[in-house]
Amino acid sequence: MIVTFVEAIEDKLRIINVVNLEMDLLILILYFYLCIPLGIVFNSLKCKNQRILFNLFFGLFFTMIITKEWFIYIFTWTILIYFLSRIFKDPYYPIFFGGFLILSYCHVYRLIYDYLSWKMDYNCVQMMITARYIYYAVDKPKIKENNSFLMFMSYIFMYPNLYLAPLPYFSFVDLITRKEDFTHYSIKPALINLFKAMLFTAGELFIRPKFDTEVYFSENWAHYNLIEKLFITQAVSVVLRFSYFTAFKHSQAAMDAFGITYNPKTKKCDRFPVADYHYDLEKNIMMKTSMWNTNVQLWLKHCFYEKLNHIFGGYTYYITFLISCIWHGFYMTYYLFFVFWAISVQICKYVYKAQQKFYFIPERIRHIICWFWSCMTIDHFATGMKILDWKKAIQFHCSVNWIIHIQALVIFGFFVITGFGQGQKRKKKD
Template sequence: MDALAPLLAPIDDLVASSVAASGLAEDQVKYIYCLLFAVPFGWLFRVLPNLPALKHALSIIISIVLCSWTLGQYSWVHAVVSSLVTWLLVRLLPPRHAATAVMCWAMGYMSVSHIYRMYIDYMGWHLDFTTPQMILTIKLTSFAFAYADGNIARKKDLYPEQSRNEVKQLPNLLEFFGFVFFFPSFMAGPTIEFAAYRDYISLDMFKTKECNGQIPSTIFPTFFAIGRAFLMLPLCIYALQMPLNTVLTPEFAAHPLYLRLLLGYVYVNLARQRYYFGWYLAECGFVACGADYNGHNADGSINWDRVRNCYPLSIELASNTKMITDNWNVCTSTWLRMYVYMRLAPFGRSVATIGTYTVSAFWHGFYPGYYIFFVICAFQTLAAQAVRSRIRPLFVTLKENPTTKKMVEIPKQPFKFFYDVCTVIATASITTLNGGSFLLLGWSEAIAFFSVLRWTNIIAVMGTYVVFTYIIPARRSKPPPKTE
């Protein structure tokens, strides 16, 4: 990086002025600029000649330079080591055994990285190599399983998603490291399947009637994506004036309970906005280079959402926990579903569920706050399912569709609307307050936060679970009587 210092000096000055203007930490500002730099590189990538080797090599160079500037001169070495071992495991072992070995290797490397980070920066939010390593863990494990799927004898055993992403031919090292260091994805995600990366580099992704083998123009979609991301930035900056650890102060505890609940919701919600901003901004590089292309609609418009990682409105207005998990950190949720849950499903639903939550927890790290949050979410999900099975039938009736001969739900208005409003409010408030433990990280901090709330969120979850699971019997909507 010393050789590039004269070239980076103006950028460093820009970073310093941005830090002074925004109040954000220097490493966070560098990360933002790093994601923005992916946009012009993406436009350059779009017009490169169709030479896969050139694209792989250029992507590797871009990611190494950005990673060195943002996270430290040798921070990218972790990616090289973990990826090279993965490639060797897939190359040398039978595909099925290789997939399991890569999962153990990648998750083990990730876990050691988390422990090391906790040792040198406990409870800190400084950015380091563990962020791209988390993304890389998803990419390496999905690649290993996709290669195993591509070389399985019984293709009928595969789900449609697995068949779509299967990899039949092992890539050479240049192509593999091009995938590992694909610059729109390397620093902060979102992730992309190896099959999609290969189709993008070869332009097979665009061999459709509408595209005719050419990447569509990405100028307007990119600026739209950037604008969408920066709509979230004011809330992120405002959140600096209302840090979440304020909820642990004596001044906060002195407020009446109703105000503590309201302010607790506001503080946690503001802290959550940085994730929306980061995920939206990370997608911009994908849009710029064209890799976010996801087909055309019937009206001729293009879907730019192949790697969309969040849907904020669907999260904030969710009526149940599943809607939140389906729209939050979508790429990680998809990875957990396809490469953990589906792989463990033959051993039973309970094993698959427990295994998925375990992998998710280890992937996030080892702070107690994560595990508190996941346990509460599990009971919240069960409670919501119990309420839905017992209360929702009161607000809908079943009627047979004369065309499909299937039963469909007909809402009883305006009562169904009232039910929907109540479920949205309950889901938003309880999930947000529970999320305080995830963001506060520590055990004592999470317990202190719940204590100052008088444990109302925990009582609401556990009380609902017990009452609607063990006391109130389940009921079903009665189908209409058949007529001759």
């Protein structure tokens, strides 16, 4: 019945699909645009229960449209997670393992039946819902009131960020109950971000197709030297980010319209930025990491790094990267990327501690070197993940003689073995 209903809607959408977009992409775009007027209606509701039910209804509706036959499973799993939270006094670990077990099933199903797919469908939605399961488990003790079944369900199926940006449970409850002053809230930031999203969409439609990862497997690729290959990889990586920034900006606009990003202290929608668009200008990989998919980074820090630190100590950093990798999926290219991402961030920490050792280099030159190294390193590693196919990713890395991976391992090994500059006391911040 659900599938029949969704297929009927898709038949109608095909009529207006004049630009011949993939159906999942068309549904994604329409969903984001609908979030703006829905946000206006949501903020006009005066009653807490009205806001809960309004959000829950459209959250369930959009989830059904996106996930089709998976909807009944996702809905059932959510009910089971709620009962887990009621059974255990501290539900963190049961929900942690239960949520990831459910998500793992989705990942394995995709590997078997939809291999190498980048579709924004049930898998992506379940990732965000799993993140909310765990946020709920962490934040539940902080909520003394307004912690009902309907509040839980409304939070899990919060419609503005079904695809992106998991947000804390307590922030959702504060929004629903209007704990903070929303007198000066305005829809204007949402409209500004929607306009920016449209610009990124134009870039995604008209510029990004000219920069594709298939260039790495063309006949011309073998004729480029190593330096040319590195610069081409860098250029392609920058343009490929249009896809992500398009989604980030649309999600930001939807969240702004919903009101959850509104900060009464500044009277601006400056809470929970989905990403920082100065990413490509940042020279510090640690900062780059925090600027990319920012709310996921906060989720990982709040729900795993801080919760598990007392168990794993210094290894918690690597455990958190592993959890992030499992959360993303089971493609081997993910694991290669996340291992070297963790190594690169650790190198950045080592260099930061030893920065006085490099003061003989002029400051501007130091910054240029750091910027070039961080961009080249992280984008090269991410290229393998974007390619997704393991054999093709290995072929790409072999084409540059694994030079980026080797240099990262050499630098990492040098600091680990020698402890170079790690005992230094920093006199000034570089």
